Each structure stands twice: as C-alpha cells, then as structure tokens.
Amino acid sequence: MTQIRERTVLFADLRGSTALFETLGNAEATGLVTQTVGLLAQAVGECRGHLIKTLGDGLMAAFDNPKDGIKSAMRMQELLIKSAHRIERLRNMHLQIALARGEVVEIHGDCFGDAVNVAARLLDHAGDGETVVTAEVVHGLSTTQKARFRSLDQISVRGRVEPVHVYVLDQGQGDAGATQFGEVIRAAAPDGIRLVWQDLDRVFDIEQMPIVLGRSTQATYCITDVRVSRSHARIDWQGSSFSLTDLSYNGTFVRFGHGGQTLSLRRGACTLHGAGAIGLGGPPSDTLAPTVRFEVLHHAETDRSPLVMRRGV
Template identity: 70%
Template structure:
C-alpha cells in the first residue's frame, strides 16, 4: 500500500570501518560493523521511529516528528561512544577507536511504498551526509522548526548549502557539540588575535576570491555546486568546509582522502581525516594529498582583517607561494 505523508528522514553513516577490515580481517570486521549498526539502530525503535533499511555501514529511518528524529540521532552518538570506549580497553582492537558517525535529517513529504521511502526529503537527507564531518549531526530548517526550544538552541546555522542533485540550496544547521575553536587551535600552536577576523582569501591557480563572514559556510570541492570549485580529479565533490564560529574560521574535512593544512611557508603539516582545525594567519590547504607536490591540488589561504587591510597594487598578493 502506498502512502504519502510528512516524515522526518534520518540517514546515519558509520566511518572508520575500513581500518577494522585491515586489522581484524573480513569475517570479524563484518561482525563488528553489523553489530555496531544494529546497536545504533536501537535508537530508532527507542524514539518511536521505523528502521527502513540498513546500508552496509549505515542505516535509514523515518520518524513522525522532528523531535523524535533529533533525539534518536543524539542517542546514536551516545551509543557509539560506548563502542569506542571499549576500543580503549586492554586487548581491544585499536580500530574500534577510529569509528565515527555522521547523521543527517530532513523533513518533507515522503512516499512510502513496499517498505521503502522516496521523495525530496529522502534525497536531501542522504546527500547531506556529504557535508557532515565526523560525529556531526546536520539537519534542515524544516527539522529545526519542529524541535523543542532548548534543543533548538544547540544548533548553529551553516546557512544555505548546495546539495548535489538539487537546484535549490538547503538551509542546514549543525549540532554544536564540538570543542570550542580556541581548544581546537591549541592543537596546532597558540593563536593570538588582536581582533576577530573579517574574511578569508582563497587562491587556487587563477581562482582568487575573498569571502566575508556572511558568506559562510564555504564548501571546497570538485562539484560545480561547491562554493569554491576546484576542477581536479583528486578532489572530492564536497571535499572540505570552512565555517565561521566563535570568532574564527574552522576547516572541516568531508572527504575520503583527507585534507591537509600547512600554516606559514614552512610550518608543520596537519592532517585532517574528518576532523577540524582553526585557520589563522596564512598557509596552504592540500586536498586529497599533503601540500608538498607542486602538482597536487592546493589552495592558499589568508585570514583577513579588513580594518588593517591597505589597498594593494593590481595583480599583487600578500599570499606567498
């Protein structure tokens, strides 16, 4: 029987399972991944949802209300934390510590047929996973409207993001549970700000653009729908995302091959694998490979303070190669 109704659609994707197959072998790794997906699936039943299907390393579920869907997503992350904590115990596979979860939710009219679901909300939720970092929960504005005010305040706007296969951009929000920008910055050295930055400059080949705070987020990727399009086959469609949060710019890797950052002209290279770091000063972002090979796709960046910026002669740049 076919039904058409408004539903909240949730997609969850488990990352880091490749390492398990390398360390445990196919049979045991398959068992661990299946068990983990089944475990996080318990959050669907516990919040009144319906598990539509499992998808190898992930799952799809639907809920009557946005509140139930978001509650389930939060519980999924709590359940995964238990699995990861077991990976820190003596004798446990170190691969368990690498497991991460991405969850995306959208709401809209859904066609339910033969136990499966179809529709724009299904497509949006599935494609939003491309824009999610490790242990992130992304939701659309339609989902946000239906959650309680105390939960709503925990979400931060990423503004409108172009979603693959959809003409109109989607207003996306992220659950703010990550460490503060200052804490993230200390991993890569002390950062001193005389004032909050006003913008960021990105340069790849002849593509030289300046983005102000109101332009955030910036999606760097191969897709023509990306904010900053880099037409190189080694770059993922949605490879990395730059956000403005807590008075600084944050770079999050969204790719399979990783994003690499080198601060200054000869600083240490930071490897981001679905992780984030604060961008400060100037440097180079390597997409898919470390910024060592001159032929690799690299984007130079410079964090700008417009109040301190003096006009430069045409064709010149403060960014050094």
C-alpha cells in the same frame, strides 16, 4: 499499502570501516561493523522511530516528529563513543548523521521523496561526529533545542536545483580554537578569508559562509582536479573564527605560515588563522596535490591586491 506522510528522515553513516577490513579481514570486520550498526539501530526504537533499513555500514530511519529524530541522532553518537571506550578497534570509527523533513511516500516499509534524497546527500556535508539537518527539522524543535544548532546557511546539494538551508548540531566539544599546535591566540575577530588556487582568487566575508571546496560545479569554490572530492572540505564561521572541516576520503592538510608544520585532517576540523596553505588529497608539499593558499583578513586587508608577500605559503 501506499501512504503519503510528513516524516523526519534520518541517514547515519559509519566512517572508518574500510580500514577495519584492511586490518581485520572481511569476516571479522563484517561482524564488528554489523554489530555496531545494530547497536545504533537501537537508538531508533528508543526514540519512537521506525528503522527503514540498514545500509552496510549505515542505516535509514524515519520519525513522526523532528524532536525524536534529533534525540535518536544524539543517542547514536553517544552509543558509538561509549562502545569505542570498550572496544579499541572502534576508536577510529566516526558517525555522520543527516536529517531532513518533508512529505514522503511509504511503500512496503520503504520511504521515497525529496526529504529522503536530501537527507542522504547531506551526508556529503557532514564531518566526523557531526549531525547536519535542514531548516524544516530545526523549525519543528523547541526553543531550547533550536539553540543547539548553528546555521551553515544555504548549501548546494547534489542532484537538487534549489540550495538547502542547513544547520549543524553543536556537540558541545569545547573551544574549536584548540589544535595540535596548542591554543590559538585570540586577536580581533576577522572580517573575511581569501582563497587562491591558480587564477581563482576570491575573498569571502563572514556573510558568505559556509564555503564548500570541491570538484562539483555546485561547490562554492570549485577546484577542477580529479584528486578533489565533489565536496572535499567546508569552511564555516564560528562566531569569532573560521573553521575548516574535511569532508573527503583522501583527507585535507593545512600548513600554517611558510614552511611550518602540517596538520592532517581526516574527517576532522581545525581553526584557520593567519595565512597558509590547504592541500586537498595530499599535503601542500606534494606537488601533485591541488593546494589552495588562504589568508584570514581583517578590515584593512579585505582588498583584492595580489598576495605578493605570501607567495611561498
């Protein structure tokens, strides 16, 4: 029987399973991943959702209203964190979740439509442990729930002509300014950020966030190199600082200053401050890896003069 209904569609993807297959072998890794996805599926039923299907290391579900979809997403993240505390092999596994709302066509227990396509492709824009949703999902939430979301503004989604207004759920993980190098010293809030790769020299202000760095022609900052993922990394404005999130399979690497330590982001995030270099798919020291030089700008520095003093970063 075919039905057309307004639904909230959820896709969840368990990242890190490839490493499990390498270390545990096919049989044991398959069992652990299947068991973990089955555990996450419990959150769908708990929140009055309908499990459409499992997808190897992920799942697809549908909900009558956005509230239940968000509750399920939060519950999934919670279940994975609790499982990782008990099962050491799950500690390098992370969950990406994306939700979209709209009219879907239901046929023989499956769902089709624009909301399904958008939710599936939004996973490319989610970092580890992140839940990203469309504006339609946020509009269906209570005022209290809406306050937990931060706008990423309009993002181009693969295969779709019109951009999508995307929000990310605040997981309450604390101050994004803390990195492995210690606490970032807060100065006056920056006004913009400059990115330079080869002859592509652009300055972005906070109103232009987020910036998606990637090989796709729809990326905000397009880097035409085969080592770069279609959506490789994302720069967000977090109220007082710029945050860089890795979205790739090969990783993003950040070096602060000239010759400083290099921070490896594997589906993780860090705060950008000062000036430095972002290596896509390899550290900035790797001459084969595309490297984007960055500089966090304050009002007096937002001109487009060449970065003469910082060519070495």
